[in-house]
Amino acid sequence: MATLNLNALGKTYPGGVTAASDVSAEISDGEFVVLVGPSGCGKSTILRMIAGLETITTGQLDIDGSRVNDREPGERDIAMVFQNYALYPHMSVRKNMEYGLKNEGLPKAQIAERISEAARTLRLEGYLDRKPRQLSGGQRQRVAMGRAIVRQPKVFLFDEPLSNLDAKLRTELRAELKALHHRLGATFIYVTHDQVEAMSLADRIIIMNAGRVEQIGTPMDLYLRPATRFVAEFIGSPSMNMLEGRIGADRASLSFDSAPPLSLRGDLPGVEGQRIALGVRPEHLDLAGDSAGRIDLSVRFVEQLGADTVVHGAVSGAEVPLAVRLAGVQRHETGTVLPLSYAPGNLHLFDADSGRRLEVEAG
């Protein structure tokens, strides 16, 4: 259990490649923080810098108020779970869990106690004398978690621990992880590229892109008020529709290059002619009751998911892709035009050049 303070952390490799820069965050005791982003965004680098597996080139990392930049991984009081489990193949499950404790010089009785407790928690009691290769992927990952738990570290670090598992197992283990966090009350830092995992697990999400932090906030902050266009498109599935255009003269319509203008209710922020991106989530679009829809969608294809139906198409008359998520099972033929409506509060506006969020002015 610990607080972490990431102060402008940066990593530049000797070759001159910068993997992460100016990453700052405060992580409080017992928090479940998820670092999320596309591959190559530097999220793993940040985690590895916290673990001490990667040297920190700029900035400072504090655990519980003391600087740990130059401490060895073993001296930082952290435990890490790796994507490919990283179990010692020649050791039994028990030996795998014992190894770190033995190196710490813990008395035998205490080691045995911790292991039996971890095994009970993770339902591994029957497997303690097996070798890792005799276990399934899910069991191996539980052993890796067990190896972390028995250490009773201040901080747990997870590097995409569920990515090698199949979808069903992933959901199961996700729930187990959440329960584990509840019971241990420890600080968890978790890296994933899967936004669903991030949304479902995190107390707070740090979303990264190209080595920089895009936004830090609760899952609902990120979903409801994405700070940048990148965040808006990364969170949510199918991802947010983005309509790029210019603000019209009346500041209430959006004109496209090759389509009739779209009129919006309320004043748009910014100046006339400014290029902006208008975002609206597929689940926030609905079929308009009458023909007075604000956007017309010409249907290209339909994904039937059972609980929802996702209709993909384009804004009628323009080549701007648009998707809408409708509740229940619905049939729509390719080529038909659906009038869609939305609540003005569900629109997000971003500057097309900087990607920054623009607040819609009241009115």
Added chain:
Amino acid sequence: MVENRPILNFVTHAVLILGVLFLCFPVWMALVASTHGPDALSKSPIPLWFGGQGWDNYTQLLSAGLPAAGGVPIGMMMLNSLIMALVITFGKIAISIISAYAIVYFRFPFRMAFFWMIFLTLMLPVEVRILPTFDVVTKLGMLNTYAGLTIPLIASATATFLFRQFFLTIPDELVEAARIDRAGPVRFFIDILLPMSRTNIAALFIILFIYGWNQYLWPLLVTTDEALYTVVMGIQRMVNSGESLPVWHFVMGTAVLGMIPPVVVVVAMQKLFVKGLVESEK
């Protein structure tokens, strides 16, 4: 080719059996010859089945040796061969696994230069560097010692390279997990790397033991003391024992005895070797 035709089966088996017979015939002849008296092999027809003198021949070989060949008992020579082969094998494995560990896991200046230097020694087998090596050994006063017999043969680029390649396949995460588990470099080497290399060590043990056991030219050069003769040298000396006729039954008996330890090593280690191939530890 996964075909199942009776004729093809017959032909392939016949070829295999012929091959086995062809390879085994000399061994069989050595076994047979070692059980006959001195005269049986000099006249035709050469016997193809065991004679009655096996016991006498072998007891004399093991206890007394041959007067014409210096009178060193074969048992003594076998012990010398064993010591030489084992020292070479363990020395080679120890040195090469440690150097491979250094090259793969540590960042030090001129790391690759060292690697390539080791690699280049592949081009300099004993036969090529035999004069300078002999000179060095002489000046160090190591003639007629076990040290002189073994140390010059211990450095091994091949084994270093093999271990390096194996270490490169071990995922980095394993090293990192060990670092987090507070295993320092020595701990990691002993607790993780050595046990994981078990099957590679076994495979190398087989190859290197036979290499060491079969050394001929080097022992011939550095030993003049009969107490240090090896089996392979012993056979050579028996064949060229002055004016008298070669004592073929003793020569063959020595050859058979000389074959036993490598066979034992292969049979014993093969299980571990095959196990390592079947169970992939990843």
